[in-house]
Amino acid sequence: MTKGVLGNDPFQRGAAPRTGEAKDAAADPKAAKKSAKGAKKSAGKAKGAKASAPKSGPQAKAPKGGKGAEAKQAAAAPKTPAARVHKFEARADGRGNGNGKPAQDAHAPGDEGSPLREPSTPEPASEPRPQVLAEEVHGSRPQERKVDRALTEALASDAAEAAAKTAVDGLFEGRRGPDRDIERVLATELVAELAESAVRQVLDDGDGGAPERELATAVATQVAEATAGVAVDEVLDRHATSPEERALPTAEDRDARDLEDAEDEATEGVWTADAWRRDPKDVPPPADSTEEVWTADAWRRDPEGIAVSGDPEEDDDFVSGVERVEENGVHISVSIIEGAAPTDVDPEVELPDESHDELPPSRRPLSLVGDAGERPLEEELERGEAAFDRPEESAPPAGFAGRAVGMLSLARDIAGQALASEGLGRAVGAMHGLMEAMRTSLGTGGGSRLDDYGKDAGLVENLQPVLDFLYEQYWRVSVEGIDQVPRGASILVANHSGALPYDGLVMSQALLRERPDLLEARWLVEDQVFHAPMLGTLFNRLGAVRASPENALRLLDEHRPLVVFPEGYQGASKPFAERYRLKRFGRGGFVKLALRTGAPIVPVAIVGAEETSPLLGRLPGGFLGFPSLPITAPGPLPAKWTIRFGEPLTMEGLPPEAADDLGEVQRLTERTRESIQSMLQALLRERRSVFAG
Amino acid sequence: MRIAVTGANGDYGKLLLPRLEADPGVESILVLDTKEPPPMSKVEFHRVDLTRYDAEGELTDALTERPVDALFHLAFLFGPILNGPLAHELEVIGTMNVLTAVGRARLPRLVVPSLTATYGARGNNPALLREGSPLFGCPHSRFVNDKVEVEGQVRAFRERHPDTRTLVLRFAPLLGPSLDNPATRLLSHAVVPTLLGFDPLWQAVHEEDAGRALHLALRAEAAGEFNIVGRGVLPLSGLIRQAGAQPLPLPGPLFRGALRALGAVGAGTLPVALLDYMHYSWVADGERAESALGFVPLYHVRDAASALRRSQS
The missing domain is CATH 3.40.1130 (Glycerol-3-phosphate (1)-acyltransferase)
Structure with missing residues (x-):
């Protein structure tokens, strides 16, 4: 089976929802919307799958067909919340242990209902991307270096995670709440994320020798400790905010969305769900011999990750995948990468950048809200008004990467607010004008700036x-x-x-x-x-x-x-x-x-x-x-x-x-x-x- | 300068007399009325009842006894009264008597106030009515039609007596704290019914401006008709709002029927004829008063309406 079967093919895209509950949903527009919402939510997890994918590396020689079929079959599974939750947990565990628990576990039917329902928790959305970039950058170097680097990174990330865990645990001491565990996991992840990106930066700068390994570990630990506080704050902050408030549509987006009918909505959602499955295979760049080195390590983490040689279509999907991930409100982690590890982004590799530049940053998180289809139109104005409350919720945290994060998210918020208020202002102005016209025509307008001919x-x-x-x-x-x-x-x-x-x-x-x-x-x-x-x-x-x-x-x-x-x-x-x-x-x-x-x-x-x-x-x-x-x-x-x-x-x-x-x-x-x-x-x-x- | 004034106790008289009193060029004011006006140093009172059969002779005697330089014929009603025949006697027959006496006494100047309402609120009015526009009056209103008749008499008199400078001041609805006419009564309600779907343009004159216009007519070199209007126009709803009330649009037939019923019972607060003026615009052009009479309104319609509000509170 080719990758087209894995969901790229438009036909398959349409076909995918027909498995599982989505089939019934297609008949009923409302249900379709609901499932769309679910699917979009799951896009957050898609990122999860993707995250581990790059580490798995391009497994060019892996048994594509079989895996593809399995992935496709599993495509219907994550639509049940339990499965989704379970998936997330599995992933979180994997990261917490630092040794990459097979992501396949995620697809097993979830038997325990975890309270983790937050699709927009700050997951490391673009974490894998820089690594892919690094891969490509160093693709031409000797294989030994690759191995060295992988080892170094693994060590460093272990160290980082350990340090992060300690630091976060320390910070969470004394805090309580129903979601404390989740918050802790999230914070740890965030910190580890930061540390790893720092490590990668160090590695990219040097040539991966033995001293660097130590250096990387030290850097990871330090960064982890330094950013733990910020991350905890961030997580708590984010956690306090409900997903709807985080991802608010501007007036324009609303307009745009109004034009889509329910069916579109449904297809999109399903497509996202599909993409979730697909993403792990989409991420890796074109296969080359050196990447086999990766396979060993990566396979352990994500046996499902199947390397697929890139083709243009694939790129598109990846881009949308990334976009969708961000739309679920996890743009925080993106900001971190942007702010802390700018060198990770190689200009020659345009894949992730495109996803960033396609739309102004302020619009993206707002453009496709996961649960948009479910809301009645009447509520939209209300939501638009809620947009004004946003900036107050995300106070810029202080610290190493935190400042950059804060600045970026603040800028984003301001831009979003400006957009929302301008659009909203226009809409309100138009409504006001129409009301005025109505009153005038009824004969109660009462304008006071009339000329002799009666023009008001x-x-x-x-x-x-x-x-x-x-x-x-x-x-x-x-x-x-x-x-x-x-x-x-x-x-x-x-x-x-x-x-x-x-x-x-x-x-x-x-x-x-x-x-x-x-x-x-x-x-x-x-x-x-x-x-x-x-x-x-x-x-x-x-x-x-x-x-x-x-x-x-x-x-x-x-x-x-x-x-x-x-x-x-x-x-x-x-x-x-x-x-x-x-x-x-x-x-x-x-x-x-x-x-x-x-x-x-x-x-x-x-x-x-x-x-x-x-x-x-x-x-x-x-x-x-x-x-x-x-x-x-x-x-x-x-x-x-x-x-x-x-x-x-x-x-x-x-x-x-x-x-x-x-x-x-x-x-x-x-x-x-x-x-x-x-x-x-x-x-x-x-x-x-x-x-x- | 010696001035004669009829109807000095009316609204116009109340606006004009203090100005004449304060005018150093005016030596004495001969008041020809049934009631004595408030005491003023220049006022001489001569009792004349314009509705009596011998009014014309009395007026002629009073005017010829000591020659006067101008006569302000201000003995007019400001709104319809229940006693229609009396109103007719006063306005039409009274004016006839006054005009005859003025002709006999060969007075150099005669000033008569009128209303822009005499143009009539009609669908085919031009946007701005000039003085030359025909006076269609209001078919259902005896009050307005009496005014139209008076205007006809005055015009005929002017043609027959070219040596008497005759000025007709057509006032837009007068608004002011001290006035009582249909417009101020209409606007004094908390809720003012209007016609659903129509919002004609209204003009108004502030009482200060009206007094000034009357005073200006004493020395103006021009003759003929002048539209005395305030600055600007307002839709009826805007006027109502400015006066501190709320417009309540009612469907036409319902409104008309209700007004008729009220009028038949005798509890009519609003004249039925006012409906026409709530339906179509009747905006008069004040350009001639400005250029020929030198009358420049100081008050915008807005100000006139809000002056009404201030007086109520």
Whole structure:
């Protein structure tokens, strides 16, 4: 069997969950989510398995097939909590004894329920990585050196663990609590971790002679003793924090996650579980002859670790494996490695680094929370708020590596908080704006910064996040030829579209964004909309002006761009099939205006608004003062908008008296109409998809 | 300068008399009213009842006995009263008497206050109503329609007597601690019903500004109509909030029915006609008063409304 069978193969990835309880879970979305959560939690253990893997070394010649099958078979096992717990314990024991108890034991069904349920305890996530790196760095050296090094390391780690145990035990003396034992184990591990990384640093610097062996041992002991206090604090600290609080999603992550459906969630979880099994084999770098030396020692620790020659896919999996490990809240140990043993990371080996650089550090722990799928959406805001409490929980510890740890985790926390608060602030701002809009439309808004036309600057400010979202992300408005809009007074004539007239609002937003040199544009709406209860009130507060010659003249006198929709209410109530066929252009009122004021006419074509709120039918709406009530989509649809501005028609050479010449007015009206219609047809030809543009 | 004032005990009179009293250019104030005003050094009181059949003769006698430089005709109601015919007598017939007397006495200046409400709150009002806009009044309100009728009389008088400088000051709703009109009564409730889904723009004049505008009309070189409005506009809900109350949007038919029922019982606290003004905007443009009359409002609508709140507490 090839490694593909071990879970890399997408087909296998899908197949894996079908063993054991996950099979049933697949049918029930809720259960699937649950199992996803479980699987993600187990990712923490995956790291455990991985941790021992590198020590086992690339066992290129090991019986791949058989082991692979066994691993696969076992894949379903860790989904029961007991098994998981047991696995963790087994691993902890192995490390505590320092001689590498076979990790295979972990797969045996757990018979005792240990209280250890913390998936995010600070396990040495990336501990093996540096070693792998070291492997590669020294891969070209003589085998003896390898052996020497291995021996030295083993000795040093033994010494380190012993020292760590003593130190931690000493520190735990007098402390009590239900999880004291676990905490002690964890702290010991953490300390040993630190010591070992220090040893490796020493070894990497030197060439592994006999004196170095002693040196390494001494270093390990010293470091272990020095960091014991820090580690204990860290463990206690972490232990006090519940996993949810530790791994909080930012608003963006939440958004991203909302898009995933339950199935995705489930697959991912299962995949993680799978990865857990797979990781031990994924870790080692391409096999070479020297690594057989390792096998002896490593095999003892992890007989299940099977060396697999690396291929690109493998790398990917490893990267995700590492990521996932961190996501379970164990980033502390990662920080330790980063801080204490930076030399371990060889720039040539990009494998682990990539996993770090893929995303900004602050985002990673938050991006895939183990139990995200299980939470109802309503709780998310609450969780987001809890994010503000985080920094207080992780007080930066003092000490050798502790300072670095503290700084890093503090920076991480600050970044996370900033992200969370910015996202949260935006979301809250948008909600606030929408609430305000709702109140305004009901007639209780009570804004106090209105201009003479009724535009409420305060409301527009509050709604700006929503408008920005609609403009940039939802409708993805693209604007063409807006430079043609002349300065000063101008009449922008556009096709009216959609059952609900969003077009005026979007036009004014487009002008505001693309042409800040112009005065604020206003758009005219027909009486039927302007006096519609709620809708009319809201539109008026957002800047719509009732269409009347007096208002238009006044706005043009103020040298504003004026957006008009000469089709009027008819234009907004076109049947869907005729949505881009222009209706009669009123009585040419805008041409008369242009002639009287000398303001140029700019034809504008808007495509996309019709599909945003398609007119599906009409209801008699006389009781509300409408000629008809449009039946449309319940909300605006995410059609892509394109607004094209045509060449302006100047009124030069035409006297204001021409406004009384009906023939002239008719001619200009027709010209404008044709110009818009041809732009519309061109835009429709260019458009390939309604929603993608 | 000798000034004659009718209706000196009304709200306008209370705002204007102290200013005239303090004005060094004013020698004496002839008060033509049914009640004696609060004592002031310049005031001469002459009892005239504008609703009586002989009011016109009495006014002419009083005005010609000693010539006056200006007449402020301030004898108007500030809100609908239950006795509709009396209101009509006072406003329309009283104004007719005053105008006749002014014509006979050939007074150089006549100042008449009016309301921007006479434009009517209508769906097809322009965003800002200029003085030239037609006065549609309010179809259901006798009070507003009487005002419209008075305006018609004054306009006709102005055309017939070009040598009398006639100024009509159309006031936006007056707000202030010392006033009592439908607007201040409306805003004095803790909860103010409004129309669900509508939030028209309202204007208001602070009483100080209103007094100042009246005083300015004494020496202004211009004639005709002027919109006297405060700075800015507020939606009705905003005005209510500024005045320290809470808007309560009610569905239109329900609200209308309730008001009708209350009015029929005689317990009407709010005139039914006010509903129109809660439905559509009637924003007047104060630009002409600023340029021709020299009236620049000092108070924003916000201030006028919050002045009301301060007076309540």
